[in-house]
Amino acid sequence: MDTTSEDQQLMVKAIDQICRSIVTDEYSAEIDREARYPVEVMNALAAQGWAALPVPASAGGGGASARDLVVIHDALARHNLVVGQAFFSLWVLGAEAIERMGTQEQKDEWLPRAVEGANIAFALTEPGSGSDAAALRTSAVREGEDFVLNGLKVFITGAAVADVIITAVRTSTEGKKHDGITLLLIDPKAPGVETRKLSKMGLKGLDLCEVFFDNARIPVSAVLGEVDRGWSGVTPGLAKERMLLAALAVGALRDLLDRCLEHAQARTTFGKPIASHQFIADKLVTMRVAIEAGEALTLRAADAVDADDPDAASIAAIAKLYATDAYCTATREAVQIFGGYGFTDEYPVSRHYRDCKYLEIGGGTSEIQKIVIARSMGIRL
Numbered sequence: 001m002d003t004t005s006e007d008q009q010l011m012v013k014a015i016d017q018i019c020r021s022i023v024t025d026e027y028s029a030e031i032d033r034e035a036r037y038p039v040e041v042m043n044a045l046a047a048q049g050w051a052a053l054p055v056p057a058s059a060g061g062g063g064a065s066a067r068d069l070v071v072i073h074d075a076l077a078r079h080n081l082v083v084g085q086a087f088f089s090l091w092v093l094g095a096e097a098i099e100r101m102g103t104q105e106q107k108d109e110w111l112p113r114a115v116e117g118a119n120i121a122f123a124l125t126e127p128g129s130g131s132d133a134a135a136l137r138t139s140a141v142r143e144g145e146d147f148v149l150n151g152l153k154v155f156i157t158g159a160a161v162a163d164v165i166i167t168a169v170r171t172s173t174e175g176k177k178h179d180g181i182t183l184l185l186i187d188p189k190a191p192g193v194e195t196r197k198l199s200k201m202g203l204k205g206l207d208l209c210e211v212f213f214d215n216a217r218i219p220v221s222a223v224l225g226e227v228d229r230g231w232s233g234v235t236p237g238l239a240k241e242r243m244l245l246a247a248l249a250v251g252a253l254r255d256l257l258d259r260c261l262e263h264a265q266a267r268t269t270f271g272k273p274i275a276s277h278q279f280i281a282d283k284l285v286t287m288r289v290a291i292e293a294g295e296a297l298t299l300r301a302a303d304a305v306d307a308d309d310p311d312a313a314s315i316a317a318i319a320k321l322y323a324t325d326a327y328c329t330a331t332r333e334a335v336q337i338f339g340g341y342g343f344t345d346e347y348p349v350s351r352h353y354r355d356c357k358y359l360e361i362g363g364g365t366s367e368i369q370k371i372v373i374a375r376s377m378g379i380r381l
Helices: 006-022 025-034 039-047 066-079 081-101 104-116 231-266 278-306 312-343 349-355 357-361 366-376
Strands: 120-123 139-143 146-157 164-170 181-186 193-197 208-219
Touching: 006 039, 006 066, 025 081, 025 349, 039 081, 066 081, 066 231, 066 278, 081 104, 081 120, 081 146, 081 164, 081 181, 081 231, 081 349, 120 146, 139 164, 146 164, 146 181, 181 208, 181 231, 231 278, 231 312, 231 349, 231 357, 278 312, 312 349, 312 357, 312 366, 349 357
Parallel strands: 120 164
Antiparallel strands: 139 146, 146 208, 164 181, 193 208
8 A cells, every 4th residue: 555645656756757768777887887976866856846855944945744755765765776865865864963963054055055956965974984974083173263174074975066065073082982073064065174085886876975174164154053062963854764664775776676577587498587587576576575574664764753652763774774785685596587688788777786885785784774673672782
């Protein structure tokens, strides 16, 4: 039974119409091959008002609920995971943080730009602080009306196309590691800031970057939230992030199953379609079950986020853990279903195989999700 509302179903139809006109298999192969940002489809989505969806209605946006965002991310990923990930990383995450923590001046500057499709990246991870994100060391020292930044961020999604980067820095070494962290709105073109793309195996159309700070002077007015209390501004967004990564996994898995089912019904061996062979049918059925379960878990997480449920973090962790694992498992089986063709770049299943791993790492690794879930069960780790 479809649990989405009539409005959400209309959203999906509108997204499908835009994506079908641009995101062909040839287009997806091209942005993958050239490691090129899918600017054409992102511009088309922005022109039709979709960048406004995560922005509060009070700022001229769509005021989308968590459920709305889950449905949209699922729909986008069914066409191309890069497009769905770009929507989340550059249009949802940053706008939500600015709306929640920004000064009125910051909101007045950035939320209207977000509505128009400005790209807002988020820089937290460093070479020595990935899962242990609060151990970050990039320093920001106050000098008059500026902070002087030195350090390095790594694995920053979309930094190469960002208009601004929300960056977590250390402004104090006093107290616990979660203390003394401050968020800054940083222009990636500012003197002393350098962005370098990393070469990676999947999601090639959306850059993953190192961001270097060499005596970069950032005005105090760029502080997002409170000085030394930035960590409390990071954690509220984690449940929504994990929920939406789960939605992306479910959407991508839908596309994968469609392709596997079509191939398995057309390809014949021993006088019948390979879908009629029990081992292949088992793989297809397992994918279908995973989609149903993943969708249910993800929508449950959305409801928890919308209701400000105190257990939203663990519920979202369960959804992400299950959906991303199911998608990665399915990509391996999909290559098997396609056989030798699945091992070539002639068919999209190889791209799914390369892209999927990001979702088990980004937004907190699967191991981190298990820690969150265990703690919600009263298990001390």
